[in-house]
Amino acid sequence: MTVHTEALGHEHGHGHGIMTQEEYIEQRDTRFLGFLLFLFTDSIFFTAYIFAALYLRSAAPVWPPVGVERPDVNLGAVNAILLFGSGITAHYAMHRLKESRIAGYIWFTIATIILGSLFLGGQAYEYAHIHATWSGSSFGAAFFTLTGLHGFHVFVGVIYLIVTLLQSLGGTYTPERHFGLTAATLYWHFVDVIWVVLFFLFYIY
Amino acid sequence: MSTDTIEILRRTEAPIHPAPESFVRKYIFSIDHKVIGVQYFIVSGLMILLSGLFAEAIRVQLTAPHNTFLTPQQFDEAFTFHGTLMVWFGAIPMVTGAFGNFVMPLQIGARDVAFPWLNMFSFWTFPPAVLILLSSLAFGAPNSGWTEYPPVSLQAGVGIVFWTTAVFTVGIGATLTALNFLTTVIKMRAPGMTFTRMPLFVWASAVTAVLSLVATTALASALGSLFLSHVFNVPFYDPSRGGTVVLFQHMFWFYSHPAVYILIIPVFGIVSEIIPTFARKPIFGYKLIAFSTVSIALLSFMVWAHHMFTSGLGPWVTLPFMILSMLIAVPTGIKIFSWTATLFGSNLRLTTAMLFVLGFLSTFTIGGITGIMLASVPVDWHEHATYFLVAHIHYVLFGGTLMGVIGGVYYWWPKVTGRLMSESLGKWHFWLTFIFFNATFLPMHFVGLLGMPRRVAYYDPAFQGLNLFISISAFLLAGSFLLLFVNAFWSLKKGAAAGPNPWGARTLEWMIPSPPPYYNFKETPEVYATPYGYGEPLPYSAPYNSVSTTPTY
Numbered sequence: 001m002t003v004h005t006e007a008l009g010h011e012h013g014h015g016h017g018i019m020t021q022e023e024y025i026e027q028r029d030t031r032f033l034g035f036l037l038f039l040f041t042d043s044i045f046f047t048a049y050i051f052a053a054l055y056l057r058s059a060a061p062v063w064p065p066v067g068v069e070r071p072d073v074n075l076g077a078v079n080a081i082l083l084f085g086s087g088i089t090a091h092y093a094m095h096r097l098k099e100s101r102i103a104g105y106i107w108f109t110i111a112t113i114i115l116g117s118l119f120l121g122g123q124a125y126e127y128a129h130i131h132a133t134w135s136g137s138s139f140g141a142a143f144f145t146l147t148g149l150h151g152f153h154v155f156v157g158v159i160y161l162i163v164t165l166l167q168s169l170g171g172t173y174t175p176e177r178h179f180g181l182t183a184a185t186l187y188w189h190f191v192d193v194i195w196v197v198l199f200f201l202f203y204i205y
Numbered sequence: 206m207s208t209d210t211i212e213i214l215r216r217t218e219a220p221i222h223p224a225p226e227s228f229v230r231k232y233i234f235s236i237d238h239k240v241i242g243v244q245y246f247i248v249s250g251l252m253i254l255l256s257g258l259f260a261e262a263i264r265v266q267l268t269a270p271h272n273t274f275l276t277p278q279q280f281d282e283a284f285t286f287h288g289t290l291m292v293w294f295g296a297i298p299m300v301t302g303a304f305g306n307f308v309m310p311l312q313i314g315a316r317d318v319a320f321p322w323l324n325m326f327s328f329w330t331f332p333p334a335v336l337i338l339l340s341s342l343a344f345g346a347p348n349s350g351w352t353e354y355p356p357v358s359l360q361a362g363v364g365i366v367f368w369t370t371a372v373f374t375v376g377i378g379a380t381l382t383a384l385n386f387l388t389t390v391i392k393m394r395a396p397g398m399t400f401t402r403m404p405l406f407v408w409a410s411a412v413t414a415v416l417s418l419v420a421t422t423a424l425a426s427a428l429g430s431l432f433l434s435h436v437f438n439v440p441f442y443d444p445s446r447g448g449t450v451v452l453f454q455h456m457f458w459f460y461s462h463p464a465v466y467i468l469i470i471p472v473f474g475i476v477s478e479i480i481p482t483f484a485r486k487p488i489f490g491y492k493l494i495a496f497s498t499v500s501i502a503l504l505s506f507m508v509w510a511h512h513m514f515t516s517g518l519g520p521w522v523t524l525p526f527m528i529l530s531m532l533i534a535v536p537t538g539i540k541i542f543s544w545t546a547t548l549f550g551s552n553l554r555l556t557t558a559m560l561f562v563l564g565f566l567s568t569f570t571i572g573g574i575t576g577i578m579l580a581s582v583p584v585d586w587h588e589h590a591t592y593f594l595v596a597h598i599h600y601v602l603f604g605g606t607l608m609g610v611i612g613g614v615y616y617w618w619p620k621v622t623g624r625l626m627s628e629s630l631g632k633w634h635f636w637l638t639f640i641f642f643n644a645t646f647l648p649m650h651f652v653g654l655l656g657m658p659r660r661v662a663y664y665d666p667a668f669q670g671l672n673l674f675i676s677i678s679a680f681l682l683a684g685s686f687l688l689l690f691v692n693a694f695w696s697l698k699k700g701a702a703a704g705p706n707p708w709g710a711r712t713l714e715w716m717i718p719s720p721p722p723y724y725n726f727k728e729t730p731e732v733y734a735t736p737y738g739y740g741e742p743l744p745y746s747a748p749y750n751s752v753s754t755t756p757t758y
Contacts, residue, residue: 034320041419048423056448141433145433145439
């Protein structure tokens with residue numbers, strides 16, 4: 001007697017009814033691999049534009065080009081702290097769920113969503129006040145394309161977290177079965193890591 | 206319930222998705238990998254034909270030095286559409302979407318791919334992308350060649366917006382298909398099928414998926430930057446604002462060099478299946494063929510700048526790229542020699558599929574050798590902008606990819622439809638295609654070496670004789686394909702029933718009825734060895750070890 005067909009959660013795929021825990025784990029591993037490959041291919045998207053930014057930089061005599069100002073490093077740092085803080089809260093939310101402490105999970109997820117939204121607000125503020133334009137210079141081209149792409153990813157991440165929060169309030173996720181949450185958290189960490197690179201690329205290096 | 210019971214249950218019942226009832230769910234929005242494979246086959250086949258029509262228009266124009274059949278503008282549009290359609294809408298979906306979808310899950314003993322719904326989505330990015338591309342003909346078509354180098358492509362009007370959107374859309378489908386295939390190969394293999402027991406087509410599909418995951422996304426960023434440059438005036442490629450046009454070439458070729466391996470590696474897989482079946486022999490050097498595929502894939506990411514030798518990169522950039530490009534000849538040569546060694550001393554059965562594979566071996570080798578010539582910087586400087594390069598790419602992509610694909614069509618047609626094709630018609634098709642292929646593209650080497658530039662609507666009257674010969678051969682080459690369609694329709698109407706295993710092959714897809722039932726395998730087979738052990742008992746668990754491997758065609 002190793003597993004029982006009485007499933008606890010409602011997370012299921014491919015139109016099945018209730019799965020055994022063993023079937024669930026097999027399917028979860030498959031989806032996890034698929035999701036990792038998605039994040040990998042997404043990272044190539046960023047890598048290509050980061051390469052482009054470095055290439056444009058190598059072609060310019062000075063960087064940023066004459067007449068273009070670097071974005072304010074303090075604002076970038078505040079944004080970085082907001083985003084990294086949201087990574088920590090996302091991590092703890094996941095742990096609380098695994099420990100069946102649902103209230104803790106909910107509050108940490110709400111904190112993650114708020115921090116992520118604040119990051120987007122900070123980026124909007126930066127776009128409104130920076131002395132560079134998208135079409136004005138190669139620096140602007142690289143900066144707005146990459147931070148815009150990243151901001152779009154953060155935006156999607158916030159939506160993704162809100163959806164998973166609503167789903168868990170509806171009882172979709174359990175301490176045993178929560179692949180959708182794992183994927184959302186992983187995605188959020190991925191977006192965090194990209195920001196580390198972009199922060200160095202545009203604000204410091 | 207014990208684990209053993211669950212194991213048995215999983216093997217005998219519970220399809221991963223229930224069989225559809227309605228016509229729409231069965232044939233249009235199907236999630237069955239076999240139906241999706243056939244859908245890909247039909248759409249990409251149509252795109253190859255359409256692309257061929259553009260090619261014939263090019264050849265009509267070039268029958269005379271100053272022909273008025275097309276304006277120079279229309280000529281540019283014709284070769285842009287020919288290349289774009291053939292690469293992204295014809296050949297790549299054909300070798301991955303069609304062959305990969307139909308054959309690969311069957312060969313690993315799976316009931317479907319890992320993500321059937323995603324698979325359906327991947328396919329349905331394809332027809333819209335075709336419509337987007339073709340609708341550009343009404344608004345000002347793209348006309349800067351399939352590579353769409355800026356600044357020319359950015360000066361050519363709105364066509365570039367359609368072009369980037371269409372290729373981006375079809376690229377989303379290609380990336381998701383790659384993600385799906387790689388997950389499938391890693392997670393869904395039948396018990397006992399270790400990596401070194403996989404059929405070689407599965408190896409090829411998995412490696413192609415890795416290439417596609419890395420490269421197609423890089424292409425997406427190149428397309429994105431071109432789109433942004435045109436629509437939002439972003440200065441990636443405008444030197445007056447700090448941009449540089451060579452950047453696009455880097456981004457584009459970082460994709461498009463691996464892309465030629467996305468085009469050819471599945472065909473290596475097809476060839477590696479057909480040769481042992483008709484040689485009635487174990488394939489020579491199974492592991493060498495599998496691992497050389499991996500090394501080709503790794504090398505393919507380090508050679509992109511050999512397309513840019515004439516862009517002024519400087520000797521310290523071009524030299525390593527030249528050496529690495531030539532190095533690819535080593536793993537490719539390993540394959541050619543392994544296939545030849547399999548044929549050596551075999552009791553070869555010259556079916557149509559096998560003839561096309563022999564055609565592939567000879568023409569692809571020629572294309573490979575001219576490839577080494579072009580990888581040499583001094584030669585490339587002279588030949589890059591001439592018809593010599595056109596001849597090379599067609600020996601690799603027509604003589605290589607398309608020959609192998611047609612061989613694969615003749616090989617798997619009985620499995621897909623349940624009916625045999627006519628071998629005598631097929632042999633006529635092969636000989637006409639093979640002769641007129643060479644008559645079309647071999648002389649292009651000569652006009653290229655004589656200095657005729659490519660991508661120009663007019664040419665020096667000194668080249669007229671050879672061009673007329675090429676054009677007439679090209680029309681006959683197109684005509685030879687009528688035999689394929691006649692054969693296909695004849696087979697669907699009157700072809701003899703194929704039975705499960707007409708060729709006497711040993712891979713898993715031949716162990717089940719033709720066409721395969723909805724769930725492929727009633728019980729998941731267990732695998733005990735590679736499939737290529739001709740002369741030995743089948744390496745599968747019952748009932749799959751009792752299928753006859755005597756050819757019945």
